[in-house]
Amino acid sequence: MKIWAISNQKGGVGKTTTAITLGGILANRKFRVLLVDMDPHGSLTSYLGLNPDEISFSVYNLFQDRVAGRMLRPEAYVVNTACEGMALLPSSTALATIERLAGVGGMGLVMANSLALLKDQYDYVVLDSPPMLGALMVNALAACTQLVVPVLSEFLAVQGLDRMLNTLEMIARSRKVSIPCTIVPTLFDRRTRASQETLEKLKLRYGSRVWDQEIPVDTRLREASQAGLPPSHYAPASRAVQAYSNLTDHLLQNDPPT
Amino acid sequence: MKIWAISNQKGGVGKTTTAITLGGILANRKFRVLLVDMDPHGSLTSYLGLNPDEISFSVYNLFQDRVAGRMLRPEAYVVNTACEGMALLPSSTALATIERLAGVGGMGLVMANSLALLKDQYDYVVLDSPPMLGALMVNALAACTQLVVPVLSEFLAVQGLDRMLNTLEMIARSRKVSIPCTIVPTLFDRRTRASQETLEKLKLRYGSRVWDQEIPVDTRLREASQAGLPPSHYAPASRAVQAYSNLTDHLLQNDPPT
Numbered sequence: 001m002k003i004w005a006i007s008n009q010k011g012g013v014g015k016t017t018t019a020i021t022l023g024g025i026l027a028n029r030k031f032r033v034l035l036v037d038m039d040p041h042g043s044l045t046s047y048l049g050l051n052p053d054e055i056s057f058s059v060y061n062l063f064q065d066r067v068a069g070r071m072l073r074p075e076a077y078v079v080n081t082a083c084e085g086m087a088l089l090p091s092s093t094a095l096a097t098i099e100r101l102a103g104v105g106g107m108g109l110v111m112a113n114s115l116a117l118l119k120d121q122y123d124y125v126v127l128d129s130p131p132m133l134g135a136l137m138v139n140a141l142a143a144c145t146q147l148v149v150p151v152l153s154e155f156l157a158v159q160g161l162d163r164m165l166n167t168l169e170m171i172a173r174s175r176k177v178s179i180p181c182t183i184v185p186t187l188f189d190r191r192t193r194a195s196q197e198t199l200e201k202l203k204l205r206y207g208s209r210v211w212d213q214e215i216p217v218d219t220r221l222r223e224a225s226q227a228g229l230p231p232s233h234y235a236p237a238s239r240a241v242q243a244y245s246n247l248t249d250h251l252l253q254n255d256p257p258t
Numbered sequence: 259m260k261i262w263a264i265s266n267q268k269g270g271v272g273k274t275t276t277a278i279t280l281g282g283i284l285a286n287r288k289f290r291v292l293l294v295d296m297d298p299h300g301s302l303t304s305y306l307g308l309n310p311d312e313i314s315f316s317v318y319n320l321f322q323d324r325v326a327g328r329m330l331r332p333e334a335y336v337v338n339t340a341c342e343g344m345a346l347l348p349s350s351t352a353l354a355t356i357e358r359l360a361g362v363g364g365m366g367l368v369m370a371n372s373l374a375l376l377k378d379q380y381d382y383v384v385l386d387s388p389p390m391l392g393a394l395m396v397n398a399l400a401a402c403t404q405l406v407v408p409v410l411s412e413f414l415a416v417q418g419l420d421r422m423l424n425t426l427e428m429i430a431r432s433r434k435v436s437i438p439c440t441i442v443p444t445l446f447d448r449r450t451r452a453s454q455e456t457l458e459k460l461k462l463r464y465g466s467r468v469w470d471q472e473i474p475v476d477t478r479l480r481e482a483s484q485a486g487l488p489p490s491h492y493a494p495a496s497r498a499v500q501a502y503s504n505l506t507d508h509l510l511q512n513d514p515p516t
């Protein structure tokens with residue numbers, strides 16, 4: 001089983017959109033997929049028709065079980081989605097209180113230890129992270145076998161990327177593994193001068209970690225979220241889904257199935 | 259002195275862009291303005307040319323002073339900006355650890371108590387919040403005299419708005435004040451069907467709290483962030499700055515200077 005974390009502490013760069021589209025494409029390719037929503041705001045959970053304010057079981061329960069010294073049972077909190085071959089471990093708003101536990105020992109490995117218990121049931125896990133470099137993102141970075149970083153190709157979004165990549169390096173060193181990382185330009189508008197210039201700067205600074213294509217701006221993605229269907233199922237022939245399909249090829253090369 | 263908080267736990271909806279543009283417009287109208295960056299990611303701080311990773315003093319120091327029982331001295335942490343009449347209380351990445359203190363008594367009023375000490379030096383304070391409903395946002399809601407909520411007019415961004423507005427109501431009740439709130443549609447693209455439909459739903463659900471205009475998509479705003487100048491100073495005649503100027507009129511009517 002492989003675990004792909006979709007992270008960036010900058011908000012609104014397409015993390016949730018990337019997570020659900022990659023998950024849908026992998027499910028269409030007949031991989032067994034688990035989506036995990038680690039954002040207390042619960043965009044991925046709402047996208048799939050559930051309410052993070054009212055949900056009874058979620059990622060939050062895994063942290064509670066750990067604090068209470070109970071056995072981890074992640075399969076008890078997984079729900080099916082409308083898409084065949086794609087399950088969800090949802091979020092709840094209570095997840096926002098996890099940040100307070102950041103100082104407690106062992107909290108950084110809750111996700112890694114929970115997901116290890118599911119390794120025979122899924123081929124790929126896709127983790128959606130919150131827009132904050134805190135305990136939940138550290139959990140995602142500590143569990144993943146590959147990191148995908150969606151980035152808006154503009155000035156504000158490129159600040160602070162070093163910080164996240166440094167955190168990833170630190171975690172990878174302590175795990176004594178090397179974790180491939182792909183920076184993915186999203187919401188890319190070829191017509192804007194600022195987009196092209198920032199993309200050049202990104203490539204100069206991060207070299208081969210930057211994917212050689214971009215995800216274009218595509219209103220079909222917004223319509224898909226309104227319809228509650230992954231873009232791969234709602235508009236499989238759209239430009240953005242085609243681009244995400246190319247990205248999936250690239251990510252599978254970096255991190256093939258076990 | 260009046261305090262306007264710009265908040266929404268959804269990421270990438272234009273909080274920082276709204277904060278810096280309103281601040282610039284108010285400074286151009288000869289009000290004495292203080293911008294406050296309460297986002298550990300420090301977009302506002304980077305926008306104005308400072309580095310949140312390396313900065314020596316910031317909002318973080320106010321929380322440290324409170325925990326250590328020292329006297330609050332916010333003026334010691336304020337810096338000037340390139341714009342006349344606009345000062346900044348910057349962020350630092352260390353601010354991300356504040357969330358751990360959320361359970362400690364009295365942490366919710368650090369900003370309100372600090373800003374009260376500056377009431378003779380500024381006419382308007384504009385607070386930029388992080389994309390998370392945690393201790394830092396609660397501080398902003400507890401300090402403000404008016405709340406501005408930028409919202410992307412699309413499905414994912416409207417989820418969870420109730421949660422934030424309920425938190426605001428709760429804080430206003432405990433302060434025994436009524437806090438005006440304006441929901442501002444941002445990055446609005448008239449050509450997209452999904453945008454128009456969601457805007458109708460927003461108005462149906464939130465009535466007069468939704469501002470009667472929208473902030474259009476305008477690439478001049480992205481260029482301004484690259485130039486490190488507030489949009490009001492970089493492109494004062496642009497469509498977006500004109501729209502923000504109309505918004506400023508509306509907000510000044512709701513919350514005139516003392």
Ligand SMILES: Nc1ncnc2c1ncn2[C@@H]1O[C@H](COP(=O)(O)OP(=O)(O)OP(=O)(O)O)[C@@H](O)[C@H]1O
Nearest residue numbers: 011012013014015016017131187216217218268269
């Ligand atoms: N390629 C695209 N074309 C058009 N719209 C897009 C595209 N990618 C994402 N979006 C839209 O941009 C907005 C932000 O995307 P999304 O919510 O996925 O970002 P995020 O990084 O997960 O945000 P947050 O930081 O709040 O978690 C959403 O409204 C989404 O529908």
Ligand SMILES: Nc1ncnc2c1ncn2[C@@H]1O[C@H](COP(=O)(O)OP(=O)(O)OP(=O)(O)O)[C@@H](O)[C@H]1O
Nearest residue numbers: 010011269270271272273274275389445474475476
């Ligand atoms: N009206 C607009 N037209 C074009 N681009 C815009 C507009 N408003 C904001 N942007 C761009 O959209 C992106 C998101 O804006 P911004 O960073 O202000 O959002 P935010 O809500 O502060 O994000 P975060 O949740 O990370 O704090 C930025 O790249 C900004 O330049």
Ligand SMILES: [Mg+2]
Nearest residue numbers: 015016039043
């Ligand atoms: Mg998201």
Ligand SMILES: [Mg+2]
Nearest residue numbers: 273274297301
């Ligand atoms: Mg911001």
